[in-house]
Amino acid sequence: MNKYCPRDLYDNTADFYEAVVRLYIRRLDIHVKKWYKSLNAASYIAFQDSKTVMLPVPKNRTAFLICLHEIGHIAEGWHEISYVNEYLAEMYAISEAKKWNIDTEAYEIKAKQYVLAHLVKDWNANRIKTVKKDIKEWLDVNPTKWKGHQLQLNEDFSISKLK
Numbered sequence: 775m776n777k778y779c780p781r782d783l784y785d786n787t788a789d790f791y792e793a794v795v796r797l798y799i800r801r802l803d804i805h806v807k808k809w810y811k812s813l814n815a816a817s818y819i820a821f822q823d824s825k826t827v828m829l830p831v832p833k834n835r836t837a838f839l840i841c842l843h844e845i846g847h848i849a850e851g852w853h854e855i856s857y858v859n860e861y862l863a864e865m866y867a868i869s870e871a872k873k874w875n876i877d878t879e880a881y882e883i884k885a886k887q888y889v890l891a892h893l894v895k896d897w898n899a900n901r902i903k904t905v906k907k908d909i910k911e912w913l914d915v916n917p918t919k920w921k922g923h924q925l926q927l928n929e930d931f932s933i934s935k936l937k
């Protein structure tokens with residue numbers, strides 16, 4: 775992959791990020807309906823049926839990883855359980871970014887919190903009774919302790935049981 779966008783071909787990191795994102799967009803035949811110039815997490819979206827996305831301009835690493843996350847939704851297809859859907863997109867973003875030698879350590883912490891928030895919503899809505907093994911290990915959670923309880927996600931991203 776790196777041979778298509780060699781890092782040293784670009785004067786600055788933002789141009790490199792943009793070239794990489796455009797490479798995925800071409801490869802996956804994705805339509806970008808809108809590029810957002812500012813980071814506003816609520817606005818980014820992927821429509822899997824029409825392969826349409828709305829993305830931040832990838833001018834920094836966070837925006838670049840968000841682009842890969844939304845592209846991941848297209849690449850991985852739709853999963854009806856939301857925490858699994860978000861997990862697949864996060865795994866795609868992280869593993870693809872690593873192929874370009876981009877440090878994902880800080881992003882991965884946010885990604886875990888994001889998937890955990892979706893997991894708690896799915897659990898409290900009784901959409902799930904268990905957590906997939908690989909996701910359980912990645913999040914380091916123990917759902918057997920949660921049986922029969924509603925959950926609360928605390929500000930520090932720990933989980934408390936409600937009655």
Ligand SMILES: [Zn+2]
Binds near residue numbers: 843863
């Ligand atoms: Zn997502």
